[in-house]
Structures are given as C-alpha cells and as structure tokens.
Amino acid sequence: MLSRLLPASASISDAVGKTPLVRLRSVEPADAQVEIWAKLELANPGGSVKDRPALQMILDAESSGRLRPGMSLIDSTSGNTGVALSLFGAARGYHVTLVMPQNVSEARKRIVNAYGAEVIYSDPLEQSDGAIRMVREIVRCEPTRYFYTDQYSNPSNPRAHYLTTAPEIFAELGHRLTHFVAGIGTSGTVIGAGRRFKEISPAIHVVGLEPDDAFHGLEGLKHLASSIVPAIYDPGVLDETLFIDTESGWVMAERLALEEGYLVGYSAGANVEGARRLAERLKAANQTGVIATVLCDHASRYIEARAP
C-alpha cells in the first residue's frame, strides 16, 4: 500500500485520522459469518483516538473566534486528551494547562511535559469528576486567559467523529456494516460516529459500552450512573448499552497483544470485548454481521502501572 502522501504545506494536524481499519479474526466466533473490524487509533500522531476531538475543538474555536492568539488551552483529562491538546498547542502556538487526577500514569505526565504543557493535579480519590470541578473553578477565576475546551460538553468532540471516524469506517465497509460499538468516556466517539451512522442507515446498530460498576479498572471509561454525565451524551443515538466488567476488558486487551500483535489499552480491550459479545449474540441467532469498533490507544502508557 502506498503511504499517505501529504502536501508540502502539511502540518501535524493533517496527519490526524485516516487510520488503518484492521480485521480482528482471532476474536471472531468460529463457524460464523460475523466480522470484527477496528480503527487503529494508536496510529494518530498523538498515539490515541483523542487527536480527533482535540484538533476539532481547536479548529472550531479558532474559526468562531472563541480561541485567539495568546490564550491558553485548558481542560481536565485522564491523559489522552491532554496529550493531544499538548501537541496541537505546541504546533499552533498555544500554552496548554491540564488538570489530571494525581494517579495518572507517569508516562503520560512525562509525555505532556515534553510538549511543554503545564499540569495541575487533582485529588486521585475523586477521579475525573474531581478534575472537572477543579478546572471549572480555575476557568471561573480567569475567564479571559483560558479557552476551556471542555471535552465533556463541547459539540466539536462528537463532531470530530461525525466528520471523520464514521465516514472513514463507512468508506471501507460500506453498507455491509451492521454494528458500531464504542466505550463511553466523554461519549464523543460513540455519539458522534453513531449519529453519522444513523443518518447513513438507521439499521446500523449503535452500541455504547460502560464499566459494570462505579469502582472499575477500565481506565478512560465512565460509569455514567455514578458520574457527572457529559453534556454531549445523547442516549437517543444509542440502540443499547453493554456493561463490561474490568477483568473481561483486561483479558481481551492481553489477548489482542498475544493473538493479534496489538498492544492496546484497557478501553480498547473493553471495546473489542463488547464487539465479541455482539458477535457471539449474532452467531447464536444464526445471523451474519459486520461489527466495527475502535482501538483507542497503545498500552505503553499503562504498562508501567500494571502489577509487577
């Protein structure tokens, strides 16, 4: 395959998206006509799916005049959005401030520091909601200094997936696509891509994934019943929500490394576990299907945190 040749005027922003769509044959049920495909989002320049919403939030704010030269970008993040904002901030000349729970992995702290971002830590016991409350307070005190990207409420977040992720998947799978499944962190991926898929064909089954308990280890995913529900979350887009236990998500992440060579994070493991359950359900009903999901990021950012 030819590499993507970008024009000489291209910047790192032009390298976002158009990630490979890979088939995960080892996860597909045996003796069934069900395919599982995944967008390899770790191929983005920031190493995760979050490059898409981070860039869209910046571009939309620039074009509407809400983000102007000299302002600082700020958001609360569990890491990947922070990495993405940091790299686009560096490339486009904005200072970046990130509020992260203190237990965010060492690797991610070092990565955002390498891009020149400033990190403010919130109480790890209050999880991402503690970081959200802290960033809101910081912005309230200095509203003119910061552009608060507010990934949980910013329509540009799902719009990124509406404009790019869903059309990219559809361009390759076409009307063979029967299911799209993705975990809910901000909900941007499943809501934005799901909205586009529903416009293409209401028959495409759109499935959200959540951890099955408030206390879980699927880093990046949110148990909505016990959390601040993101403003961009639109349950009307979803046909159903699957609830995944931590252990199943972790086991699938490990399996993807051992059987497919994709060393991915836990949210990607949960996504593929959700896809596998949908595939098994189709097989049990003697149905065929083509399921798409997302491999959100690489495991290198978590691996040091795993038990020795």
Added chain:
Amino acid sequence: MSIHIRIPTPLRRFTAEQDRVSVEARNVREAIDALEAAHPGIKARLCDESGALRRFVNLYYKDEDIRFLQELETELDEGAELSIVPAIAGG
C-alpha cells in the same frame, strides 16, 4: 492498632458517604477484613473470590503501591493511612 482508610468516591456508597474510615488492623489484610465487617459488601469490590487483591485495585501506603511492599501482608503503623485509588475514568 487504629489505622485510617481513605475511601474513593465510587466506594462511598458502602461507607455512608464517609471519605475516611478508621479500623483496628496490623496489616493490610486485617484492614480490609475490618473494613468489610464495618461496611459489608466492600471487600468483594477490592478482592476476588480467593481473597487476592483484584488486579485493577491499587492500595497505597505511605505513597507506595502495596504491590511493591508486602502486598496484603504489609504491616501498618499506628495511625497509618491506607488509600484505595481507583482507575482514572473518562476522556
């Protein structure tokens, strides 16, 4: 001896919303059992059926993950603080 356990938001439904609970314990294992005795149901969130700490659960003592200490046998000092730290959720 008396030690303190810091409870993260998603487990506070077991502790009547208390963010800090004091129990009598000499090591982490006893601390978890004492926590369960006072707040039934919480241990199953932390430990699997065999009693081992679930893989995704992180317990910190003096800012160190107990997996790098003596795990459940890690001895605790009088007045010590043990923190249950959840995974990072959301974006």
